[in-house]
Amino acid sequence: MRKLPAKLASQLYGAAELIAERGLDATKIEDIAEATGIPKATIYYHLDGKNAVLEFLLSDLLDMIAGAVGVAVSTAEDARTRLVAAVVAQLEVMLEHPYLCRALVGDLGRATRLPELALALRAAFYEPIEQLLNDGVADGSLRPVADPAAVAMSVFGAITVAGLSAAVDGPSDDPNADAARLSAAICELLLNGLATDRAGETPNLRAT
Amino acid sequence: MRKLPAKLASQLYGAAELIAERGLDATKIEDIAEATGIPKATIYYHLDGKNAVLEFLLSDLLDMIAGAVGVAVSTAEDARTRLVAAVVAQLEVMLEHPYLCRALVGDLGRATRLPELALALRAAFYEPIEQLLNDGVADGSLRPVADPAAVAMSVFGAITVAGLSAAVDGPSDDPNADAARLSAAICELLLNGLATDRAGETPNLRAT
DNA sequence: TCACATGTTGTACTGCCAGTACAAACTAGC
């Protein structure tokens, strides 16, 4: 598949707000052509149909998140500080692109196959966070966890749903302030937990 | 909008696996008719089109989650124990309906309008959890948090993404064992946090 | 038991739109 010319690539973002608002199904190719300024025949020349617009936008968003999180977890700070930075990094990317996030969450199955998305998230987020958890045990800033994979997914979920809620509320006047506020709450939760008393074991309800 | 007859309602679940696999767009009404055993004209008599199938399924899933979480947070136990029960409850509902969860996450924008989903989640999950957080401060089992709304969303996100990951992996031989394993990891994270040292304040990076 | 209302469903049909084909003109590279 040929690489999309940079000009067209940036123009495709013009479709994000439209798709966020209407959903892909209710958005005609003609509408996308008008919103992006790319004629319909040109879209079909470069992309494999309407779904490919979202495929491209998802791929770009994941690259941005992977890049930002990659930078955040690669500093010389201790693991705890880097975890905080990773939370901030993902939230900032999401809140800088609220329409893009909304468009994708509404039609995720048309942007990718979900098992492929799981693989992409593994590479972009879960593995770096699992590595960070290991680093934290090594440098003493984080506690060991029994199931790092489940923890990494939950960290991603905590960030994503909070970020999406902000994105659904509509673009903010100050995305960076929102990212700071949300990340403070999320980091407080993820680092310190909610329990007043750190009992040795979590009660295990409903083991059946 | 008339209430769907119970027989038809239960038959509609037959479409969940199909839609989970192909996506709604690639699933014809004829396919849904065949998978559910409901003739096409009958579907159109009772529902307002293809999207209404997912609307119905989403509504049902949210009711199940709201019901299960509602029961979990209403026992006489302390708030911490009830929070654990709520995590288990949501995961169990999700893992008992993996195809339904996958179908909905792939075509969420066709099942509902996202602002409406936000309102439904507020009622079904966020408010009960925020109330629980308040109860926990009162009974001393949970620490106060500065932003209960953000915490409730993050709790939901942590559970949902972990549950979806399990759902995407395909139905398990033992959904209750998966729910127990995941909920142990999630509760450990949410209650005890990852930090070794509960510093007074979370470092506030990137305040710009 | 009858009349009426509602539910069920097969089938034919319409309109819309994704996507294709093709041709013409432009641009890039050698």
Next chain:
DNA sequence: GCTAGTTTGTACTGGCAGTACAACATGTGA
């Protein structure tokens, strides 16, 4: 100057969501 790739307007096809309608079945109330 030639060739290949890019850009794009326009006409077109096929598939399918959704509608209309008619016929039959079931339920309800008097």
